[in-house]
Amino acid sequence: MAQNPGPLFLARRTYRRRRLMDIGRLMPFLGTFLFLVPVLWAGSVRTSAGLVYLFVVWGLLIVGLALLARPISRAEADPEKTASHESEGAEEP
Amino acid sequence: MLSFNLLVAICLVYVAFLFFIAFAAERQAASGERPWLRSPLVYTLSLSIYCTAWTFYGAVGYAARSGLEFLTIYIGPTIVMLAWWGALRKLVRIGRTQRITSIADLISSRYGKSTLLGVLVTLIALIGTTPYIALQLQSVTLSFAVFTEGGPETLNSTAIWVAVGLTVFTIIFGTRKLDVNERHHGVVAAIAIEAVVKLIALLAVGIFVVFFVAAGPRDIAALIDASPIDVWELRPERWMTLIFLSGAAFLCLPRIIHVMVVENADERHLATASWAFPLYLFLMSLFVVPIAVVGLAMMPLGANPDLFVLTVPLALDRDGLATLAFLGGFSSATSMVIVAAIAVSTMVSNHIVMPIWLRSVPSGATVSGDLRQVVLVARRVTIAAVLLLGYLYYRVSGGGTALAAIGLISFAGVAQVLPALLGGIFWRGATRVGAAAGVTVGFLIWAWTLFLPSFGESGVLGAEVLAAGPWGIAALRPQALFGLEGLDPLVHSVVWSMSFNILAFLIGSFLSFPTPLERLQGASFVNALSPGGGARSWAVSGAGAEELLVMSQRIVGGRDAQALFEAEAAEQGKGGYLPEVTPEFLERLERVLAGSVGGATAHAMVAQITGGASVSVDDLMKVADEAQQIMEYSARLEAQSDELRRTARQLQVANEKLMALSVQKDAFLSQISHELRTPMTSIRSFSEILRQSEGLAPEDRQRYAGVIHDEALRLTRLLDDLLDLSVLENGQVSLNTREAALDAVISAALVATGVEEEGLVVRREGGGDGVRVITDPDRLSQVFINLISNARKYCDAERPVLRIVTRDLGDRVAVDFIDNGSGVPGDAQELIFEKFSRLTDQQAAGSAGLGLAICREIMLRLGGSIRYLPGQGGGAFRVSLPRAEARAA
Numbered sequence: 001m002a003q004n005p006g007p008l009f010l011a012r013r014t015y016r017r018r019r020l021m022d023i024g025r026l027m028p029f030l031g032t033f034l035f036l037v038p039v040l041w042a043g044s045v046r047t048s049a050g051l052v053y054l055f056v057v058w059g060l061l062i063v064g065l066a067l068l069a070r071p072i073s074r075a076e077a078d079p080e081k082t083a084s085h086e087s088e089g090a091e092e093p
Numbered sequence: 094m095l096s097f098n099l100l101v102a103i104c105l106v107y108v109a110f111l112f113f114i115a116f117a118a119e120r121q122a123a124s125g126e127r128p129w130l131r132s133p134l135v136y137t138l139s140l141s142i143y144c145t146a147w148t149f150y151g152a153v154g155y156a157a158r159s160g161l162e163f164l165t166i167y168i169g170p171t172i173v174m175l176a177w178w179g180a181l182r183k184l185v186r187i188g189r190t191q192r193i194t195s196i197a198d199l200i201s202s203r204y205g206k207s208t209l210l211g212v213l214v215t216l217i218a219l220i221g222t223t224p225y226i227a228l229q230l231q232s233v234t235l236s237f238a239v240f241t242e243g244g245p246e247t248l249n250s251t252a253i254w255v256a257v258g259l260t261v262f263t264i265i266f267g268t269r270k271l272d273v274n275e276r277h278h279g280v281v282a283a284i285a286i287e288a289v290v291k292l293i294a295l296l297a298v299g300i301f302v303v304f305f306v307a308a309g310p311r312d313i314a315a316l317i318d319a320s321p322i323d324v325w326e327l328r329p330e331r332w333m334t335l336i337f338l339s340g341a342a343f344l345c346l347p348r349i350i351h352v353m354v355v356e357n358a359d360e361r362h363l364a365t366a367s368w369a370f371p372l373y374l375f376l377m378s379l380f381v382v383p384i385a386v387v388g389l390a391m392m393p394l395g396a397n398p399d400l401f402v403l404t405v406p407l408a409l410d411r412d413g414l415a416t417l418a419f420l421g422g423f424s425s426a427t428s429m430v431i432v433a434a435i436a437v438s439t440m441v442s443n444h445i446v447m448p449i450w451l452r453s454v455p456s457g458a459t460v461s462g463d464l465r466q467v468v469l470v471a472r473r474v475t476i477a478a479v480l481l482l483g484y485l486y487y488r489v490s491g492g493g494t495a496l497a498a499i500g501l502i503s504f505a506g507v508a509q510v511l512p513a514l515l516g517g518i519f520w521r522g523a524t525r526v527g528a529a530a531g532v533t534v535g536f537l538i539w540a541w542t543l544f545l546p547s548f549g550e551s552g553v554l555g556a557e558v559l560a561a562g563p564w565g566i567a568a569l570r571p572q573a574l575f576g577l578e579g580l581d582p583l584v585h586s587v588v589w590s591m592s593f594n595i596l597a598f599l600i601g602s603f604l605s606f607p608t609p610l611e612r613l614q615g616a617s618f619v620n621a622l623s624p625g626g627g628a629r630s631w632a633v634s635g636a637g638a639e640e641l642l643v644m645s646q647r648i649v650g651g652r653d654a655q656a657l658f659e660a661e662a663a664e665q666g667k668g669g670y671l672p673e674v675t676p677e678f679l680e681r682l683e684r685v686l687a688g689s690v691g692g693a694t695a696h697a698m699v700a701q702i703t704g705g706a707s708v709s710v711d712d713l714m715k716v717a718d719e720a721q722q723i724m725e726y727s728a729r730l731e732a733q734s735d736e737l738r739r740t741a742r743q744l745q746v747a748n749e750k751l752m753a754l755s756v757q758k759d760a761f762l763s764q765i766s767h768e769l770r771t772p773m774t775s776i777r778s779f780s781e782i783l784r785q786s787e788g789l790a791p792e793d794r795q796r797y798a799g800v801i802h803d804e805a806l807r808l809t810r811l812l813d814d815l816l817d818l819s820v821l822e823n824g825q826v827s828l829n830t831r832e833a834a835l836d837a838v839i840s841a842a843l844v845a846t847g848v849e850e851e852g853l854v855v856r857r858e859g860g861g862d863g864v865r866v867i868t869d870p871d872r873l874s875q876v877f878i879n880l881i882s883n884a885r886k887y888c889d890a891e892r893p894v895l896r897i898v899t900r901d902l903g904d905r906v907a908v909d910f911i912d913n914g915s916g917v918p919g920d921a922q923e924l925i926f927e928k929f930s931r932l933t934d935q936q937a938a939g940s941a942g943l944g945l946a947i948c949r950e951i952m953l954r955l956g957g958s959i960r961y962l963p964g965q966g967g968g969a970f971r972v973s974l975p976r977a978e979a980r981a982a
Binding site: 021024025027028030031032035036038039041042043045046047048049050051054055058059061062063065066068069070072073 | 160161164168171172173174175176177178179180314317318320322323324325326327328329332333336361364365367368369371372375379382
């Protein structure tokens with residue numbers, strides 16, 4: 001059965017939500033990359049420096065996830081709105 | 094130094110406290126209101142069973158031995174949590190909609206509720222979990238040993254008592270009832286408390302070490318630089334393998350799936366856990382390196398770094414802190430054992446015991462008696478058995494370093510489920526055969542290359558097998574498979590097992606063909622996040638609602654089953670407890686049963702009663718056909734209604750035309766009467782004059798006779814025209830077709846009309862190159878004459894000009910007659926070609942309105958056309974006719 005591909009153009013707010021979800025999907029790749037960077041320095045770096053790098057990266061990723069968690073799950077919580085009011089402008093603050 | 098007895102007392106008080114928490118949580122859950130049990134915080138904390146005693150104590154030891162490599166164990170799960178939006182959410186959604194009870198159930202449900210896969214995954218989980226439980230027992234025992242001088246006897250008895258205590262707790266809270274959702278509120282609450290305890294314990298030891306033993310972070314940095322682990326000896330292959338492995342284990346470990354998917358009460362909790370759980374891991378590992386370097390610096394050489402968390406505070410006479418640390422380690426061990434035992438026992442009872450029982454009892458599902466008891470007993474026995482196995486493993490392996498390595502070995506074992514799991518939720522093409530092949534192959538390679546060698550040279554594999562391979566086949570050496578030597582054994586095993594696992598999974602999936610149920614399940618798993626339900630998995634059958642009720646009562650209990658059936662009957666508009674057995678109802682019922690006994694067993698039980706009337710290929714095709722037919726039908730309806738609309742429009746146009754024609758015809762009848770009467774009147778009167786008047790002058794008589802003659806001619810011309818038209822319309826005209834120059838025909842027409850002498854300016858454009866057409870020149874000339882004389886008659890410009898333009902339209906030639914008058918108004922443009930139509934009565938004499946009708950008929954016969962050409966700044970007609978070349982071709 002043919003699937004409805006949804007409307008072609010979205011309101012600005014919905015568009016932002018979609019991009020937010022894209023960021024959500026990209027997070028693991030970003031994390032993997034950052035955590036694999038030390039492989040490039042293998043054997044040439046001190047433990048203390050490596051420790052600082054890993055924990056800073058880790059902390060930033062956690063902050064990123066925390067910032068993302070609420071808006072992204074809110075965006076998903078009302079799919080009705082995102083689905084049926086695509087073409088309307090933003091009405092919520 | 095704390096006395097051993099005091100420590101035991103503290104432990105007992107702590108355990109009693111946990112019992113109390115668990116009971117309180119159960120009671121709160123039973124009363125219906127459970128605000129804090131449902132909070133995302135509790136969910137996040139329950140995920141922390143990932144951090145076992147191995148990570149609590151072992152991480153420090155790991156860091157003391159290998160530096161920062163220990164962090165990979167935490168980085169893997171962090172990356173998995175980073176993928177919560179893309180992957181975990183789907184897993185949790187599937188778990189909720191399919192009522193998944195365990196990782197084995199997840200895999201088995203995805204691949205057509207396959208019993209085989211359920212058994213396979215259960216075995217892997219069992220083999221992977223048992224050493225892990227042994228490891229927990231070991232760490233608790235070792236931590237006890239730190240406080241006591243007791244010999245091995247004491248250690249063994251400690252292990253036994255810990256195992257027994259854990260068994261009791263797990264059985265009490267893990268198998269209290271057979272929940273349709275398989276949720277254990279008491280256990281989750283206790284785990285959450287334990288998670289807090291272990292975090293606080295480690296943080297407390299860490300802060301103590303950093304700020305009270307050392308003089309703050311700077312001092313720690315100096316200590317790191319002075320320690321044996323000052324340079325980060327990162328081995329890329331191990332770094333990457335360990336991150337992959339810990340991430341894979343986080344997805345596949347039965348206990349993680351249990352808390353993350355099965356115990357999940359609200360999908361939104363995952364959003365909070367997505368950052369809160371990495372934060373938990375972050376905090377858990379924050380002080381690991383400081384504790385390790387401080388321990389290395391101050392403890393005597395040869396002290397076990399695995400116990401620094403305990404021994405460092407003890408060495409500084411901080412008994413309170415040491416006790417807290419001990420409780421932290423105790424919590425880590427116990428929470429892991431409890432959840433792992435529940436998860437494994439659920440799998441064993443649902444995927445091994447129930448299928449065997451169903452098969453061994455003839456017509457198993459239909460007899461009466463409470464089945465719940467069978468399930469619960471199976472689980473209790475399994476829990477005890479798993480813990481006993483763990484204890485035996487601990488005794489047999491004799492503790493020590495062999496056991497310490499088991500954590501990663503166990504990870505690598507359960508990671509073999511990963512391809513089937515991820516393939517199952519993202520790829521519809523993954524099949525049961527592929528999944529079984531992948532899991533089996535991966536598991537065997539893992540066992541051969543990592544698990545069996547882990548027992549050492551005195552273990553299952555002898556020294557000569559390890560060194561030279563089985564039967565001297567060097568290519569099969571466990572730690573140098575296919576001659577891949579010099580690699581770290583763990584990396585070696587993971588690379589080979591995962592490669593062959595994925596390969597077998599892909600090849601198996603490509604080559605096999607899934608059963609209908611498998612395809613349905615595959616679709617509903619892969620499309621779990623898109624709205625709209627999957628297809629039905631049951632065909633309409635003659636199953637008795639009563640038999641189903643009997644069976645359901647035995648699994649979910651009388652009250653729940655009756656409520657379910659009653660609600661279903663009410664929804665169908667029936668009273669009583671026996672609803673119509675519809676496919677939808679069977680599907681819902683199966684889901685409920687699956688929550689208690691697992692998908693495969695539930696399916697098998699329902700199938701026994703419905704006579705195996707599960708969905709077949711034919712049913713699938715029928716559903717697809719129906720949908721196809723409906724779509725075709727609606728498309729056809731649409732086409733038909735389009736056609737109807739078109740026809741209606743045409744009819745309306747035709748009707749309007751008919752009305753206009755009717756009016757026109759009436760007008761013509763009076764017109765023609767008039768036309769015929771006028772000449773007839775003058776002929777009659779003049780002939781009367783001629784007859785009655787004897788004495789007419791000859792010139793008068795001549796004149797009167799001339800009038801009569803003229804009028805008779807006019808009558809004749811009118812009748813000729815009518816005749817001509819009727820001949821043309823009936824197709825009886827004979828054409829004298831030949832090739833002619835278009836130019837010459839136009840010139841002849843111009844000469845024949847003589848308009849140029851009468852003041853009409855004629856301009857000819859184009860066509861000078863002698864276009865040749867095949868036509869009847871006389872007839873064509875007739876058309877041109879008509880158009881030219883029309884221009885003369887009707888052009889109302891002060892200085893009338895007629896442009897005759899010849900155009901080349903490809904295979905046709907067009908001759909446009911354009912005057913500079915006011916032209917024909919839009920609504921009349923269609924009518925002027927009809928018979929007897931005249932726009933005005935101006936200069937009506939001599940025309941009956943037949944000219945253009947005749948022209949149209951002639952052009953039709955000649956294979957061309959004549960049309961009014963609007964928008965030319967005056968009256969314009971286009972005559973188009975085929976060229977000679979095209980005609981000849």
